[in-house]
Amino acid sequence: MNVSTLNQHLLQPVREVGQAVIFFFRALTGMKCTLFHAGETMRQVYYIGVRSLVIIMMSGLFVGLVMTLQTYDTLNRFGAGDSVSTVLGLALFKELGPVLTAILFAGRAGTSVTAEIGLMKATEQLDALDLMGIDPMERIVQPRLLAGLIAVPILTLIFNFMALLGGVVFAIFIIGMDSTTFWGNLQNNVDLWEDFGAGMIKAGFFGLIAGWLAVYFGWTAKPTGEGVALATTQTVIATSISVLLLDFVLSALML
Amino acid sequence: MKSSNQVEITAGLFMLLGIAALIFLAVQATDTGGFRASESYQVNAYFTNIGGLKSNAPVSMAGVRIGKIDSIELDKESLEARVVLSIDQQYDDLPADSSASILTSGILGDQYVELEPGGSPEPLQAGDRILLTNSAVVLEQLIGRYLFNSDKDEN
Numbered sequence: 001m002n003v004s005t006l007n008q009h010l011l012q013p014v015r016e017v018g019q020a021v022i023f024f025f026r027a028l029t030g031m032k033c034t035l036f037h038a039g040e041t042m043r044q045v046y047y048i049g050v051r052s053l054v055i056i057m058m059s060g061l062f063v064g065l066v067m068t069l070q071t072y073d074t075l076n077r078f079g080a081g082d083s084v085s086t087v088l089g090l091a092l093f094k095e096l097g098p099v100l101t102a103i104l105f106a107g108r109a110g111t112s113v114t115a116e117i118g119l120m121k122a123t124e125q126l127d128a129l130d131l132m133g134i135d136p137m138e139r140i141v142q143p144r145l146l147a148g149l150i151a152v153p154i155l156t157l158i159f160n161f162m163a164l165l166g167g168v169v170f171a172i173f174i175i176g177m178d179s180t181t182f183w184g185n186l187q188n189n190v191d192l193w194e195d196f197g198a199g200m201i202k203a204g205f206f207g208l209i210a211g212w213l214a215v216y217f218g219w220t221a222k223p224t225g226e227g228v229a230l231a232t233t234q235t236v237i238a239t240s241i242s243v244l245l246l247d248f249v250l251s252a253l254m255l
Numbered sequence: 256m257k258s259s260n261q262v263e264i265t266a267g268l269f270m271l272l273g274i275a276a277l278i279f280l281a282v283q284a285t286d287t288g289g290f291r292a293s294e295s296y297q298v299n300a301y302f303t304n305i306g307g308l309k310s311n312a313p314v315s316m317a318g319v320r321i322g323k324i325d326s327i328e329l330d331k332e333s334l335e336a337r338v339v340l341s342i343d344q345q346y347d348d349l350p351a352d353s354s355a356s357i358l359t360s361g362i363l364g365d366q367y368v369e370l371e372p373g374g375s376p377e378p379l380q381a382g383d384r385i386l387l388t389n390s391a392v393v394l395e396q397l398i399g400r401y402l403f404n405s406d407k408d409e410n
Contacts, residue, residue: 039263046266053269080364089284154273161276164284183283184320188313192285 020216027141027215040143041150048109048144049151053158055108056101060159063096064088064166072175081175085182086189088167093190093199097160098152099247102206105152106239110214113144114235117218118228141215148211149204156203198254205250206243213239286311294344296381297325300355300368301335306391308357308366314340316353316370321346324368340368340385351377354387366391 071091072084117140120126126136171177190196214235221231281287305327314322322342330337340355352373359366370385379385 042266043259043262045269046262050265050269082364093280093284150270154270154276157273157276157280160280164280186284187286188311188320188323190285191311192281192287196281196285 019220020213023216023219024212027137027145027212030135030137031142032138037138037143040139041146044143044147045150048105048113048147049154052105052108052151052155055104056155056159057162059100059104060097060162061166063100063159064092064163065170067091067096067163068167068170072171082177082181083185084171084177085167085186089164089186089190090195092160092163093196094202095199095247095251097156097163098199098203098206099243101156101159101203102152102210102243103240105148105155105207106210106214106236106243109148109151110210110235110239111232113148113211113214114218114221114232115228117141117144117215118221118223118231121219121221122223122225122228124223141219144215145208145211148214149207152207152210153200153203156200160199194254198250201254202247202250205246209242209246210239213242295322295341296344296347298340298342298379298381298383298385300338300340300385300388301330301333302338302355302357302388302390303335304390304393305336305338306357306359306366306393308338308368308391312365313367314342314370315367316346316349316372318369321370338368340370342379347378349379350375351379351383352387353379353385354389355385356389357391359392 067088068084071087072081075081075083075087117126120136120140126140129136129139168179168182171182172179217231217235217238221227308324308327310324310326312324313320314324322340325339325341327336327338329335338355342349349370350373352375354371354373356369356371357366358369373387
């Protein structure tokens with residue numbers, strides 16, 4: 001293997017990671033906390049958070065329904081059908097809620113952020129901002145990064161709520177399980193901090209990752225149509241893989 | 256494009272929706288940690304075998320949940336399991352000679368502690384020890400005893 005292929009296959013990905021990390025810290029150190037920035041962040045929360053509501057709510061509802069259906073069926077074979085709410089609650093709060101929300105978020109909102117920034121770059125809007133003396137890092141990147149950090153935990157909560165609603169609908173209204181048993185088992189077995197809180201910490205990390213990778217790939221996209229297309233694809237792939245990898249690491253740390 | 260005002264109002268509503276979901280989930284779907292711990296009192300019970308009892312398992316009387324298991328540890332002197340029961344403050348007049356047994360809900364369900372009321376006029380107080388206890392029924396021991404007994408019958 002000669003040096004150039006080694007460079008391409010081994011060093012290039014390492015360099016990419018390094019670039020992404022440097023980019024992240026550049027975005028963090030330039031963080032301004034004025035009223036204007038807060039307003040801009042809220043606007044981005046609308047564009048990437050509120051607009052992801054429909055997909056998150058629909059997915060949550062059906063994940064809850066199918067989880068309850070499958071878990072109830074399996075548990076019933078051991079005569080433990082009553083534990084369905086415990087399994088549903090723990091699986092949702094600790095794993096499925098944060099992970100699925102982050103991956104859906106990457107597909108729905110991360111791609112649009114990448115494409116938006118990539119297109120701004122292709123049409124030289126970022127350079128124009130720079131010429132006007134406005135730091136695009138501070139004006140464009142920061143609000144989107146922060147919006148990811150704010151939106152993903154909120155979307156996770158809404159996902160969990162909808163999935164639990166799906167569980168309630170299936171377990172109580174379709175199977176006819178006793179509602180006191182359903183909620184009682186949930187309350188007895190789900191710990192506010194260790195289970196629910198741990199899931200929310202994960203959601204925060206995932207939000208940061210999703211926001212960061214979306215702005216990073218947009219920022220570094222080649223300023224062509226093809227480059228922007230590639231960057232959006234990379235956002236989804238990189239976010240999904242990092243979320244699943246980080247999920248394992250965080251779970252191992254918090255258990 | 257929506258006006259800036261509308262965007263901000265919707266974003267604000269979105270965050271309120273998130274907070275509402277947080278409060279609902281925390282109160283309705285978790286044990287809501289600190290809330291109940293403050294309004295309870297602890298009593299001790301010693302068991303020779305606790306089987307698969309775990310902390311946070313329910314404590315009930317007549318089938319109604321009245322508290323939870325606070326902690327379980329091995330008493331170094333008696334070599335028995337010391338189980339600390341945390342009982343809701345509203346049940347503060349249970350008879351002092353109540354007995355505790357470890358039972359299993361369903362055939363494979365979780366284990367819990369069932370208190371049976373005694374006849375003493377004295378109430379159970381914080382830090383008291385429950386004297387009458389029935390240890391967990393360990394299925395393997397039961398089967399072992401059954402096999403041993405049936406062998407003897409045949410001889």
